[in-house]
Amino acid sequence: MATSRRAVLGAALGGAVAAGLPGIATPASAASWQLRWSPSASSDKLRAFETIEDDRADSHTSAAPHIFAEGDNFRFNMHTVDRDTSTDRQRHEVTGCRNGSSYLQWKSGQTWRITYSMYIPSTLKATTSFTHIMQMKQPGTGSSPIVVQSLRRVDGAQTIELKLFDSNILVGRTALEPLHNKWTDVDFQIKIGNGSAGSVRWILKSGGSTVIDKSKSGVDTFLADRVRPKWGIYRSLGDSSGSLQNCHMLLTNMRGYQLV
Template sequence: MTGFDRRKALTLGAGALGALALGVTPAQAATWKLRWNPDPAKDGLKAFEGLEDDRAGTHPVQHIFAESNQWRFLMHTRDRDTMTDRQRNEVRGMRSGGAAVPIKLNETWRLEYQAYWPSALTATTAFTHIMQMKVSGVDAPVWTLTPRMKGSTGRLTIAGDSASEVDLTDYAPLQNKWIDVMFEFKASHSGTLRCVIKNGSATVVDRKWNANLWRDTAYLRPKWGIYRSLNSSGLKDCYQLIRNYKGYQLV
C-alpha cells in the first residue's frame, strides 16, 4: 500500500463516520472509485487516448513506449514539433477497456502516479512541461507541472493559462529517484486544485488553492511527457519515466 493509498483509506474512514453522524449510511457516502489503472505490459500505449510523438517527423524513432512496469518518454535536442520553436513528445487522455475516460464538469478526481526525472531533464527559463491538464478542443492548458529555472535555482511549479504561477519546491532534490505525484481537483469554474508530492516517506508538497478548472467545452484530459520550448540554453537529450498511474473519481 502506497502513502497515497493509506491516506485514502483514512479519509474514507473519516468520511463514513461523518456520514453516520448525519444519518447517512456508509453506502450513501461519497467514495473514491478507481476509474483508470493501466498496466504497461498489457495496455501499452492503448492506456491513452492519443499519442503526440514527433508530430513533424523530424526524428523517425519511437520516443514514447511501455517497458517492463513503466512508460518512457524520450526527448532529443534534434526533435521538433509542428510548431518549430518547441518540442513535444506526449500522451493525452486516459483510456480503459478501449474507451476514453473523460473528466466532466463538476466531477472531482484524484490522479496519482510515480515519476522519475533525471538530471538531464533540466529546469529551464522558458517552459518545460512534464504534465499538463488540457481541455479537449482548447489549446491553452488548465494547469501544467513545470520545472522552471528561477535565478540560479530550479523550482517545480504549477502554472495555469493566466500569468499566475505557484512555486512548489526545489526541483533538484526530486531528481534521479522515484517521486510520488498526486493531483486532486474539481473540474469547475469555481474549482479547487490540490497537489501532493512525496519524496519517499517525506511529503515535500501539500498545497491546495482555488482555481478556474473548466472551459466551456467537452471534457478535461491529462497529458504526460515532455513539452518544452527551444528558447532556453542548456537543453539536453533526456527522458521522463512514469509508472503506477491511477485515476479515481469521487462518486
C-alpha cells in the same frame, strides 16, 4: 537506466475528507474515491492512453518511437534535435485515460484524482522558458492549458511547480534538484468548475516524506467540453540557461480516481 517502481503510492485512498481536497464539504460517509483507471505498462502498453503525440512533425524518425512501454514504466525520450509541428518547441506526450475501447471523460462538476510515480533524471532540467511534464487541457487544438506541472528556472534555481495557466496562479513550487535521479510520487486532485467553482491540490512525496502539499480553491478549472490530462515532455527551445540536452522521463503506477 532506472529500475521499475513497484511500490504502491503511499497516499491512502479514503474518503473525501481524508483526501483534504479544498472546496468539498461532503461528509466522508457520503463520498469516496473510486478507482476508474489502473493501467499496466507491461500489459496495456500505450493502449493505456487516449492519444499518442510522438514526433508529430516526423523530425527524428530514426529515433522512433520516442514514447513506449519499458517493463513496468512508460518512457518518454527527448533529443535536442526533436521538433514539434511548431518548430520553436518540442513535444512527446500522451493524453487521456483509456480503458479498453472507452476512455475517462472528466466533466464540469466532477472531482478527479491522479496518482503516479515519476522518475526525472538530472538530464531533464528546469528551463527559463516552458518545460511542462503534465497538463490539464480541453481536448482539441487551439485551447490553452488549464493546469500545468512544469520545470522552471527561478532566479537561476531549478524548480518544479504547479500553476493555473490562464490566471497564472501559482499553486506551489519546490526545488527540483533533490528530486533528480529518483522516484517521486505525485498526487494531483482537481474539482472541475467554471469561474470560482474549481479547486486543485498537488502533493509530491519522495522517499516516503512529503516534499510539498499545496492547494488552491475558488479557481477556474474548466474551459469547455471536458478536461483531459496529458503527460510527457513539452518544452520550448527558447531556454537561455543552456539546460536543453538529450533526456527522458519515466512514469509508472498510474491510477485515476473519481470522487463519488
